[in-house]
Amino acid sequence: MTTREQCAARDAADPLAPLRDAFVLSDEVLYLDGNSLGPLSVGARRRIIETVDEEWGRGLIRSWNAAGWMAQPTALGDRLAPFIGARPGEVVVADTLTILLAKALIGALRLRPDRHVVLTDEVNFHSDLYIAGGVAALAGRPIEIRPIDRTRLDEHLGPDVALVMLTHVDFRTGEMLDLAGVTRRVHGAGALMLWDFAHSTGAVPLDVTGADVDFAAGCAYKYLNGGPGAPAFLYVRESWQGILENPLPGWLGHARPFAFEPDYEPAPGVQAFVTSSPSVIALAALDGALEVFERTSLDEVRAKSLALTDLFIELVEERLAGVVEVVTPRDHARRGSQVALRHTESYGIIQALIARGVIGDFRDPDICRFGFAPLYVRFVDVYDAVEHLVAVIEHEEHRDPAYRTRNPVT
Numbered sequence: 001m002t003t004r005e006q007c008a009a010r011d012a013a014d015p016l017a018p019l020r021d022a023f024v025l026s027d028e029v030l031y032l033d034g035n036s037l038g039p040l041s042v043g044a045r046r047r048i049i050e051t052v053d054e055e056w057g058r059g060l061i062r063s064w065n066a067a068g069w070m071a072q073p074t075a076l077g078d079r080l081a082p083f084i085g086a087r088p089g090e091v092v093v094a095d096t097l098t099i100l101l102a103k104a105l106i107g108a109l110r111l112r113p114d115r116h117v118v119l120t121d122e123v124n125f126h127s128d129l130y131i132a133g134g135v136a137a138l139a140g141r142p143i144e145i146r147p148i149d150r151t152r153l154d155e156h157l158g159p160d161v162a163l164v165m166l167t168h169v170d171f172r173t174g175e176m177l178d179l180a181g182v183t184r185r186v187h188g189a190g191a192l193m194l195w196d197f198a199h200s201t202g203a204v205p206l207d208v209t210g211a212d213v214d215f216a217a218g219c220a221y222k223y224l225n226g227g228p229g230a231p232a233f234l235y236v237r238e239s240w241q242g243i244l245e246n247p248l249p250g251w252l253g254h255a256r257p258f259a260f261e262p263d264y265e266p267a268p269g270v271q272a273f274v275t276s277s278p279s280v281i282a283l284a285a286l287d288g289a290l291e292v293f294e295r296t297s298l299d300e301v302r303a304k305s306l307a308l309t310d311l312f313i314e315l316v317e318e319r320l321a322g323v324v325e326v327v328t329p330r331d332h333a334r335r336g337s338q339v340a341l342r343h344t345e346s347y348g349i350i351q352a353l354i355a356r357g358v359i360g361d362f363r364d365p366d367i368c369r370f371g372f373a374p375l376y377v378r379f380v381d382v383y384d385a386v387e388h389l390v391a392v393i394e395h396e397e398h399r400d401p402a403y404r405t406r407n408p409v410t
């Protein structure tokens with residue numbers, strides 16, 4: 001069995017270990033929830049303070065021009081493009097993920113007027129399912145949103161399918177789908193592909209160009225550490241720009257916003273998908289949060305992510321065989337950067353772990369979720385987390401009556 005000393009030796013040899021200093025993290029807490037909310041970074045904190053004190057405080061309205069506020073959505077989009085293998089000019093940062101999915105869904109349905117089915121995953125993140133239903137109601141023609149068992153996608157791909165919307169890494173199980181393979185099959189049926197990269201961006205290298213993805217969106221508050229409620233990003237392949245319409249046009253997606261013209265004319269490129277004023281302070285936070293990624297590569301991040309999750313799975317299987325079930329695939333090609341464990345008392349287990357300073361989260365009905373963000377999680381953290389997990393279960397700490405009532409955020 002791997003010992004704590006061996007884990008410490010792996011940390012000492014880890015090229016990513018120095019990056020932990022880029023985060024405001026206390027050693028009292030073992031943070032395994034960066035797949036849900038990334039921690040505050042030194043860069044984000046500095047950029048928020050600069051933006052508030054200098055740009056807003058002193059610069060006032062002049063900062064729209066002088067500090068480049070207006071260009072933030074596309075400038076940050078260009079910074080995010082390499083995270084998903086996109087080219088400059090193909091990504092824009094705005095709104096939130098659900099809203100961007102709505103924009104892409106409505107726009108894509110207009111590109112396939114002769115088809116009426118949208119396929120999605122029956123276990124997709126709920127917001128994706130809800131917004132798809134909302135989009136169908138707004139489409140102005142009968143649209144069928146069909147949640148399917150994603151392993152049976154080929155059986156559903158037919159001439160009536162306009163669009164397929166899937167989440168690349170499953171939010172519960174951490175299972176990762178085959179980006180290029182699925183996109184190819186969808187295109188083979190004449191349908192368009194929209195990916196949700198919420199649980200992939202910043203943890204897994206992605207290649208939307210190589211995979212010929214049509215549209216994708218993701219959030220910035222998980223592995224990108226952009227802060228709670230950080231604006232999201234939308235990818236529109238260059239060949240769709242000028243064709244895909246923003247169904248929620250607003251002045252900042254207009255070709256000439258300050259001409260105040262009564263008729264809408266979309267701006268060229270991805271700027272057209274901006275509707276409203278950018279959320280300047282939140283975008284500054286994201287800008288600062290991305291600095292740490294300049295000190296590494298996504299390949300290095302991915303290699304460490306797999307090493308951390310391999311170690312966690314190995315230790316859990318050794319120490320808790322028959323007690324918890326590892327739900328996340330062992331196969332590297334099918335694993336994101338989180339590990340999900342199944343236990344009938346998962347909610348209590350997570351609460352008891354949090355009481356010990358080990359922060360993971362619970363996903364209904366029976367999943368304990370642990371995220372392994374390679375920029376700051378150490379191999380000893382993995383070892384210690386498993387020690388705590390074993391102790392919680394052995395001492396039945398999870399059965400504390402205090403954990404019978406669930407918090408609103410689990």
Ligand SMILES: Cc1ncc(COP(=O)(O)O)c(C=O)c1O
Pocket residue numbers: 096097098099125127128167171196198199219232
């Ligand atoms: C897979 C997935 N899709 C969509 C969302 C919703 O994101 P937002 O709150 O930015 O709309 C989340 C949020 O965690 C998510 O995990």
